[in-house]
Amino acid sequence: MKALVFTGPGTVEMREVPEPEPGPGDVLVHVVTSGICGSELHGVKTPGFRVPPLVMGHEFAGRTDEGRPVIVNPILSCGECDVCALGLRNVCRKRRIVGVHTPGGFAERVAVPESALVALPEGLDWTAAGVVEPVANAVHAWALAGTPKGARVGVIGAGAIGLACLQVAVSGGAGRVEIADRSDSRRAVAAGLGADAAVAELTGEYDVVFDAVGAAATHEQSLARLRPGGIAVWLGLADPVSGFDAADLVRGEKRVTGSFAYRDADFAEAVELVGGWDLSWVSTFPLAEGAEVFTALMNGRATPVKALLAP
Template sequence: MRALNLYGKQDLRFEDTIKPVIENPDDVIVKVKAVGICGSDLSRYKKLGPYVEGMTFGHEFSGVVVETGAGVDGLHVGDRVAGCPTLYCGECDSCRKGELSRCEKLTVIGARHPGAYAEYVKLPAENIIPIPDEVDFDTAAMIEPSAVVVHGMYRTSLQPGGIVAVMGCGNIGLLAIQWAKIFGAKTVYAIDIDDEKLQTAREVGADVAVNPMENPAYDQVMELTNGSGVDVAVESAGSPVTSAQVFALAKKGGEVVFMGIPYADVNIERFYFEKIVRSELTVLGSWNAISSPFPGKEWESTVHFMANGQLNVKPIITHRLNLQEGPDVFDQIVNRKDTFGKVLFYPELG
């Protein structure tokens, strides 16, 4: 089969690769219909390199079941599905406590196991998520990033009528805006330095767009909230700058949840750091997208709200491409040669 394999930093190759085969009773092989580029893929491509040289990359996908192991019940050839790409050990202290996202050996396909930038991908049956007719393959390919976002939202104590600021309107931020509304937020402030992203943020439900290039985000949010700040501030940009500044957005006793990873040192000015202490903030980290019972409520709720239309990922998708275009597209994205939102590949097209 054809696949995108990562050999080193900025060394992604489109090439022939061995097709997966059934080896275990619970194996399921899926023909990939759509697979998205994740921000973590970009970081590994640009800065970190592969865990295993030549590994088939990618983990956000949807497709159709083409083969199942002898022990698989409830899944059939032809079923429309998405995949939870996360693998956990089930044996460490965190797993035994049901805190699966904190597993000591947590990994995803595309890291140490072949991923979904390919015509076919294999996962255990418990990782396969059936999708209803109302959810098309493009939307289903974004179930995983949506589950990542709502995993973080579940960590907060956001109540209906609350006020939320989302710092960074990339794919994760745009999903966070929608989840904040689903959780009942009265007002969502979208913050980004890119006016195009802010326009998309409005399309998916943001009430107010804030561009810090015009005036610092803190000043604008304080003016908009009469000096009080927001109930929940979401850091979804993954920038060292925003990772420091986000603390100033939360009100006294408010919460800050980190969904982005800056992949660099974060230097926090005294003004921002003191907000943690003086405002008695609750600071939350959020990692991955699974909970117990596996794969977790994050996946069930995402499928539900995609099916009823409250989660609309279509405005987030900007490119639909052949898999063969992968190496060039990754190069364009990391070297900022063009503007990209969510990029989807269709492996069956090449």
């Protein structure tokens, strides 16, 4: 079968690969749509725990052999540890992720555990199905912020995760949502999705700031723009350096929390939310064009904001 394969630093290639062999409890999913994530772009450009050769793709949906339309929750936890017992499968110490630790959805077919399948609701199209996973990240971040209705919300980064944070905050009843990005085109998209302001850099004071970039500079900005007692939720993974003013954190009694992936309830809520959203920022390309699209995005092309690959 055909698959987009991470073959080495900075390189992805379309290749013929062996058919997946489902193990006990696994189901074969015929991929219909699979999203390219910013973490994959970074992971290929600067390799770390993703080990080539690897078929990536952790944001995908498709049909089982018998035709069931499904979305895949790619987090595979042990289900037995103290953390899993608390309902925190997303931060299980032994977690694995489809498309990171096992072959993923940048292929015509992939084998995943039956337990990872979530039914695609009737009426939800494949574009929406392809962005459920990143939207679940935003739902989780909003929950960590306390789902603060009426809040002044700032979002740093108008990529897919930042736009999802914007839309979740608007859907969740935020009082005002402003978003910052260096790209004119992405700011225009954000304005069209309901941002009260789309700017190059946040300048106000906010109850909540979502950092969907994760660079040292955006960490610093997320804290600097918080009101005393506010909360910054960090989703981005661009840079491990913290970069913030710890004294300001203490004196302002500000809070920072990391937000990694999502809980099962967040994933289910994302399925319910995304069907009613404007997804004009999502574009679909044939899997055969995957290497070209992936490489262009990896090298800094700002559009599309979100690319889905369709075998």
